[in-house]
Amino acid sequence: MLYIIGLGLADERDVSVRGLEIIRKASRVYLEAYTAVLLADQRQLETYYGRSVILADREMVESQSDDILADADEKDIAFLVVGDPFSATTHTDLALRCRQHTPPIPTRTLPNASILTAVGATGLSLYSFGQTVSMVFFTQSWKPSSFYDRVAENVSLGLHTLVLLDIKVKEPDLQAMARGKIIYEPPRFMTVAQCASQMLEVEEERKQGICGKESLAVGVARLGSDDQAIVAGTLEELAQADLGKPLHSLVLCGKKMHEMEWEYVRGFAVDESKFDRIWKAHYGGM
Amino acid sequence: MLYIIGLGLADERDVSVRGLEIIRKASRVYLEAYTAVLLADQRQLETYYGRSVILADREMVESQSDDILADADEKDIAFLVVGDPFSATTHTDLALRCRQHTPPIPTRTLPNASILTAVGATGLSLYSFGQTVSMVFFTQSWKPSSFYDRVAENVSLGLHTLVLLDIKVKEPDLQAMARGKIIYEPPRFMTVAQCASQMLEVEEERKQGICGKESLAVGVARLGSDDQAIVAGTLEELAQADLGKPLHSLVLCGKKMHEMEWEYVRGFAVDESKFDRIWKAHYGGM
The missing domain is CATH 3.40.1010.10 (Tetrapyrrole methylase, N-terminal domain)
Structure with missing residues (x-):
């Protein structure tokens, strides 16, 4: 067995x-x-x-x-x-x-x-999530933005999107490989701040209003452990947030975010009054 | 604490x-x-x-x-x-x-x-689920069909839908209450077959092609236990399926169902060749 x-x-x-x-x-x-x-x-x-x-x-x-x-x-x-x-x-x-x-x-x-349900600790309703997307590390020449289309689909229905962040474990060092050596790069884990920055970068290019500076999101780290961290704010704020050690994930909030969800999530806000203002103007039962 | x-x-x-x-x-x-x-x-x-x-x-x-x-x-x-x-x-x-x-x-x-992730045992990708819906017991006079609109949203994106089935525990017996007695009805748990029938009933009325007789779905029971049961088929087939004791849930398959998902799910099919035929004709990367 x-x-x-x-x-x-x-x-x-x-x-x-x-x-x-x-x-x-x-x-x-x-x-x-x-x-x-x-x-x-x-x-x-x-x-x-x-x-x-x-x-x-x-x-x-x-x-x-x-x-x-x-x-x-x-x-x-x-x-x-x-x-x-x-x-x-x-x-x-x-x-x-x-x-x-x-x-x-x-x-x-x-x-x-699973992170897919532990993310309920944010106060966002697990029933209101759309499809899950992954975010990979961008490089100078490779910035895959297919995640954007799937996030846009979720956004069109007012649903939240869980974004799972890239992990690089035991990646071969390509330069060393070219010299005939097998060396592995040190492990890397994407942070909430990096993810938020990459989302803003793609929004800057695609301009469909899917994940802009004022979009509300929630960053989470080490969910389920004694020192779990949850930080809510705009993507612009999260691009500056430091949630400490891995693993991190991010949730982009859907416009349908219910009053009950808002009441809980706002407790994690970087700037509560800003969070409230944006939620009242653009969210809350689209 | x-x-x-x-x-x-x-x-x-x-x-x-x-x-x-x-x-x-x-x-x-x-x-x-x-x-x-x-x-x-x-x-x-x-x-x-x-x-x-x-x-x-x-x-x-x-x-x-x-x-x-x-x-x-x-x-x-x-x-x-x-x-x-x-x-x-x-x-x-x-x-x-x-x-x-x-x-x-x-x-x-x-x-x-959680059932929200344990349902991955079907072979359907957890990343391709849309919002979760609940199905309540229909009565002669009360057949709430708001689930249909949310399922339709998921269907429009090709996503799977997890349907959570009604549980009645410690419900007061209204007839006894009218006689001044507090008596509780015996617990009731909706089955996969009942859920599939109710979905077909609403489709019959709304006719948008969201959950018809040939829609593919997977019924699950007692997930995570030694005697868990998984049955795949059309909604018409599932309306006849007996998955035994509670708790049951149902997944309506999205049209984007990938070849890798199909390969796994078909192993649970009531009628494998029928399942394959419908998947090839109408599913598989919409």
Whole structure:
């Protein structure tokens, strides 16, 4: 059996009791470590579980999944995923390979907290979110703006948009590679401020009024942990906000933002009276 | 401190390790028991936690929250919520009352699995869902169809729609009430089949081609538990499907359903070749 186990968002104690029991008994334990990161590191997890954990990077999961699935028709293998197992398509892919395996490998998924729902801590209603988008690091020559079209669709319906921010873990250093060496760049995590700046940059170019300086948004960091941070304001304000250590995400507020949502979110505002003024003028039940 | 603790979806062992530690130490433990139900009952939870649990019905949470919050500025109170704490607005409301309390009561939320993300077990991408809608039990004289407009908005963007199904817990028996007695009706949980039938009924009336007999959908039951059930098919097929015990939910598939999603979902189809035929003709990257 392959158990795909969600670890939740913050640290080693966010796993479910049931998940912990399975991890402690499994033949092998893998930790998927490239679509998200836990606020606890591998060593902390190993100490807590009382067992060794194999780090599974993108290459291992996508190209060497046979190693992960070896004996899984007879033994119990635990594949740990930060957040919820289905928060990234790569895990559905792994489950599909189990189904197509000869003989088929049974799978069992243990759901857990995900950024997709933990973002409810902002006070924004989870029922009023549209599609989720991802924001990648812009470079001088590569500024993909396809996110803008999907945000525009959500905006047209007055819905909120969760923006998931880029993570660079174990990225090869291309300059070193050209010299024949394999060196990895240090991990990078996009901040709320960077995301807000990039959104403003694309708005500047596309000018459809989707994510401008006065658009209301909420930045979140380390949700679910003891030092989670939530900051609300205009995109211009968030482009200056410092929410500290990773992981960050951003929500662009939809125009339908209800009075009850506003009442809660305003408590996190950089500038409460400005937030209120903009909400009253342009939001609140479009 | 008020701890709002998500219990996850299936049974008593889906709580996080951290959550369990807090529950075992808290001064009082409440279980919110009207927006969702766990597949474990109050007695099982009490045995597992080794403590008594106070059932909090709608009236208690909405009108007697002072009792729940009594001493919470000095003592630790645990308020347990099936699924994720922010899966229902009533919990944001409780957190807001803590913030407005004199003196303010600190709150801490422990996220957990929610139906909003567990539905990823269908293989449908969580990033491609639009707004979530609720379906209530129709009566002879009351068939609210406002869900149809919001589903139509999602459909116009090719997005999936999660439909959450009505739960009737501790509803007063109106006939008995008229005779001066307070009697509660037995709990009722809407099934996938009922939901599909009601959607077809409204489509029959509104005729905008939003949720017709050949619309693809996926029904789910008891997600996250050992006997979870997933059935895919047309709404007409799902109107005949029996997914067993509660809780049920339904997803109406969006036209953008990607090939990778289709490949996974078709494994749950009532009639695979019919599912494939309709997907190829009308879905798949609208």
